[in-house]
Structures are given as C-alpha cells and as structure tokens.
Amino acid sequence: MKCQHCGKNEATFYYKSTVNGRTTEAHVCPHCAEALGYTKAWQPMRRGFFRDPFALLSDPFFDGFASRLLTEFPAPGNTLREAQEAVEQPREEANLLSEEERRSLDLQRRRNALQLQLRQAVDAENYEEAARLRDELRALPQ
16 A cells, blocks of 8 residues: 555555544555654653653653643642632622612512422422412512
C-alpha cells in the first residue's frame, strides 16, 4: 500500500485517532509520519520512566503537569482566607424589577404553585384538599 500523504513510498505506519466520536485513519510512510507529527507522542515512552526520578516533573509527554501543580495552585490558607473575606462582604442587591412587577411575579408564582397542587390533589382523588386549594385560588387577587 502506498503512503496516503506523499503517494510515493510504501506505507508502513498506521495511525488511527478518534476525537469527539469522529475517527480518522491514515496509512503513511515513516518519513510522512514523522513530518505529520504522528510519532512524537511515543518518544518519551521509549526513553523509559526510570531514568530520573524527577524527570516526570518536566516531561513534555505529560506537558509539565506535575510542575504546574507546584506553581499554579495557591496555598490552602490563602484560599480559605479569601473565601471568608468574600462571605463577610455584604452583597448589594440590584433592583432589576420595580416593586409592582415584583409583587405581580410573586402572585403569579403563588397562583402557579396552587394550580399544580390542585391538579395533583385531583389526580390523587383527594377532593377535600382540592376544594380547599380551589377556594384559595379564587381568593387570590386577579
């Protein structure tokens, strides 16, 4: 089989990748595999993990994950103090709605809750509760 990338050399390298459910397959020669970067992920594995006990901290295969753990996260004491300070500060309440609109929304929420309870009482054949809820709904201002 010929290389799918250059079309000249014999394809001895098979690469398969699945990202977000989409699978990509490639049959390429070793030269094209190197040029396309298909072989770079395997280099750190070939060197072995036992060469240096601290090598994993800066290893490009792990993208420096362990070294970032040591430098990017704040000390727990600082985080706790910042969280406590944030809680202690009073929050300013933004008046997004006027008092009349707020009352209207509260009334509508109450009406919706009573209607839902009424339907549930009727479905459960609890007619005494349904009658009480019906009367309460009728007593609400329009």
